[in-house]
Amino acid sequence: MSYDLICANCSGLVELGRCVVCRDSRERLRADRRLPAAWLLAAGAVLGVLSLLAR
Numbered sequence: 001m002s003y004d005l006i007c008a009n010c011s012g013l014v015e016l017g018r019c020v021v022c023r024d025s026r027e028r029l030r031a032d033r034r035l036p037a038a039w040l041l042a043a044g045a046v047l048g049v050l051s052l053l054a055r
């Protein structure tokens with residue numbers, strides 16, 4: 001995912017967060033990035049519990 005997105009509202013880089021639209025998109029991008037990590041953590045926790053139960 002690229003951070004070099006141009007804002008349609010202020011024509012600045014979204015990453016710079018010059019206007020409300022920028023900041024909103026930036027937050028959404030960060031949330032999208034966090035999600036896979038959260039899933040990996042959840043999967044790891046499940047695997048850990050399963051390996052404990054399998055013993």
Ligand SMILES: [Zn+2]
Binds near residue numbers: 010
């Ligand atoms: Zn903007």
